[in-house]
Amino acid sequence: MNPARAVLATVTGRPVETITADRRLADLGLDSIGRLTLAVLLEEKTGRPVPDAVLLKVVTVADLEKVATPEGQPA
Amino acid sequence: MDENTADVVVVGSGLLGLSTAFELLTRGLEVMIVGPRTGTHNGQASRAAGAMLTVFSEVEAGHSPERVRLEVGERVAARGLYDGWLAALSKASGRALPLVPGVWVIGNGYGANDIDHLKAIAAAAESHGSAAEFGSPADVPGLLPQIRAQDALWLPAEASIDPTALMEALTIVLTASPRCRWLNTTAVNVREHGEHLAVQAADNAVVRAAHLVLAAGSATPELLEPALAQRTAIPALWSGRGVSLLVRTAMELPYAVRTPNRGFACGSHMVPRGGDLVYLGATNRLSTEPDYGRNATLDEVATLIHDASAELNTGLRDAEIVKVRVGHRPVTPDHLPLFGRTGHPMVHLATGTYRCGVLLAPHAARLIADGITAPTSVGEHAYSPRRQILTPSLEDLIASSVRGLVEMLCQPGGSLPAGSEQTLERFLDAGLREIATGSSPRAAAVRRLWERAPMAECLPLLIDVAGRLR
Numbered sequence: 001m002n003p004a005r006a007v008l009a010t011v012t013g014r015p016v017e018t019i020t021a022d023r024r025l026a027d028l029g030l031d032s033i034g035r036l037t038l039a040v041l042l043e044e045k046t047g048r049p050v051p052d053a054v055l056l057k058v059v060t061v062a063d064l065e066k067v068a069t070p071e072g073q074p075a
Numbered sequence: 076m077d078e079n080t081a082d083v084v085v086v087g088s089g090l091l092g093l094s095t096a097f098e099l100l101t102r103g104l105e106v107m108i109v110g111p112r113t114g115t116h117n118g119q120a121s122r123a124a125g126a127m128l129t130v131f132s133e134v135e136a137g138h139s140p141e142r143v144r145l146e147v148g149e150r151v152a153a154r155g156l157y158d159g160w161l162a163a164l165s166k167a168s169g170r171a172l173p174l175v176p177g178v179w180v181i182g183n184g185y186g187a188n189d190i191d192h193l194k195a196i197a198a199a200a201e202s203h204g205s206a207a208e209f210g211s212p213a214d215v216p217g218l219l220p221q222i223r224a225q226d227a228l229w230l231p232a233e234a235s236i237d238p239t240a241l242m243e244a245l246t247i248v249l250t251a252s253p254r255c256r257w258l259n260t261t262a263v264n265v266r267e268h269g270e271h272l273a274v275q276a277a278d279n280a281v282v283r284a285a286h287l288v289l290a291a292g293s294a295t296p297e298l299l300e301p302a303l304a305q306r307t308a309i310p311a312l313w314s315g316r317g318v319s320l321l322v323r324t325a326m327e328l329p330y331a332v333r334t335p336n337r338g339f340a341c342g343s344h345m346v347p348r349g350g351d352l353v354y355l356g357a358t359n360r361l362s363t364e365p366d367y368g369r370n371a372t373l374d375e376v377a378t379l380i381h382d383a384s385a386e387l388n389t390g391l392r393d394a395e396i397v398k399v400r401v402g403h404r405p406v407t408p409d410h411l412p413l414f415g416r417t418g419h420p421m422v423h424l425a426t427g428t429y430r431c432g433v434l435l436a437p438h439a440a441r442l443i444a445d446g447i448t449a450p451t452s453v454g455e456h457a458y459s460p461r462r463q464i465l466t467p468s469l470e471d472l473i474a475s476s477v478r479g480l481v482e483m484l485c486q487p488g489g490s491l492p493a494g495s496e497q498t499l500e501r502f503l504d505a506g507l508r509e510i511a512t513g514s515s516p517r518a519a520a521v522r523r524l525w526e527r528a529p530m531a532e533c534l535p536l537l538i539d540v541a542g543r544l545r
Contacts, residue, residue, distance in 0.1 A: 011543075032364040033524070033540050040520040040544070052527070 081107035090121035092290030098440035118367030123402025136191035153438035160437040168244035178233035192335035266300035290425040307417035314365035314403035322394035338483035361532040381487035
């Protein structure tokens with residue numbers, strides 16, 4: 001299962017079912033430090049790096065799910 | 076001139092950009108400015124500035140003698156130019172630009188080592204043959220705090236000015252000049268285009284010039300196309316986000332009054348703005364991803380109001396709020412400005428001035444203009460963007476800055492029982508070191524944030540991020 005939403009729920013303190021694919025991270029109350037903790041937790045869960053350059057391009061929950069998905073696998 | 080080309084394009088319409096454009100015009104060049112002329116100027120440091128000409132009072136007891144010598148030397152040079160520069164600008168614009176001479180620096184029990192800071196400030200002034208007179212806090216006009224001031228230092232060579240008047244005067248001169256064109260928009264991209272540098276604006280206009288001056292504050296690096304970014308090799312720039320208030324009050328305030336720097340900020344200060352207006356400043360929070368459109372938060376305003384009434388004048392509680400401003404002060408890892416040529420001989424920087432932009436503006440304008448009109452005459456300046464910037468290790472920074480961290484945590488107005496400040500300092504020191512060298516996600520987050528902005532002002536963010544990961 002894609003860990004993006006579970007990690008988002010942890011970082012934002014919101015119920016996981018309220019975190020839908022089309023929501024923007026900014027609207028979930030994530031500031032720059034929130035985004036950084038998100039990246040670090042996602043790295044820990046997936047074992048793959050989420051560098052700042054990639055993180056900067058993430059706008060929506062769907063974007064984050066793509067980042068958390070290994071290349072070539074469906075989300 | 077051709078409508079889309081000039082000798083120099085200046086990107087940015089803050090005080091540094093406009094001052095540089097003014098200097099280039101006086102040297103006979105054709106100048107194009109790309110930056111907002113009208114509008115709210117949200118986030119612009121120049122208009123949110125207290126604009127005290129702090130030649131000496133930004134010195135801190137913990138600064139190295141080399142840093143004090145360098146920075147104070149440059150500020151003295153800038154102050155030496157100021158009166159003549161203002162006179163020229165006033166004449167050209169037809170606007171009066173009064174300078175209010177003198178600044179009082181007061182020390183109280185809020186800062187653990189205010190008296191050490193005051194002594195360091197006085198020593199810096201005296202080493203430049205400038206007066207620094209210790210007096211009684213009772214003699215400081217307008218000072219009526221809740222927290223009793225213990226010391227007061229009068230610096231007659233410092234001064235204050237209204238930066239809005241300065242910006243308006245520059246705008247008048249620049250818009251009236253036939254050799255200056257001002258695109259009232261925002262630059263979005265800068266790249267090389269044959270022998271020219273091309274600036275693309277938000278309205279899709281493209282302008283070109285042989286020389287480019289980047290004065291867009293902490294937004295400067297992101298404007299550059301990758302190839303140009305590599306060639307210019309601009310050092311990192313972040314923002315020290317600050318909030319200030321303009322208030323209307325019946326109190327008499329003939330001179331600016333400030334505390335020394337503390338808790339990574341510039342202390343509290345009140346600055347006369349003519350008539351019944353007084354400026355109150357300022358908060359300072361490091362932003363690694365600044366949001367220029369974000370308004371002041373209640374917390375920022377509460378801190379300002381509290382510190383101003385507790386440390387400066389309790390009567391300020393009755394003052395009427397006229398304006399709340401947010402400014403993003405551009406700051407480099409070594410806290411020194413970036414003036415002059417980059418790794419690309421035609422790209423010049425005018426930024427990184429942090430808390431001293433208003434004072435340094437005429438000095439910066441000359442240095443940058445020299446790099447364009449007489450490049451062989453300029454040696455390697457200490458503020459050159461091509462200098463080597465050394466960043467401290469996290470361990471060293473923790474050791475030297477944890478006291479400031481405790482001061483910051485106690486703001487506004489808090490104080491810990493006797494002895495517990497040291498206990499908390501030691502605990503934070505130990506805890507941060509332990510986390511920074513660990514292998515948990517918390518450690519990874521702390522190190523990652525530190526790598527983004529390796530400077531003392533990052534410490535409050537480090538304890539924030541460490542605490543968020545549970």
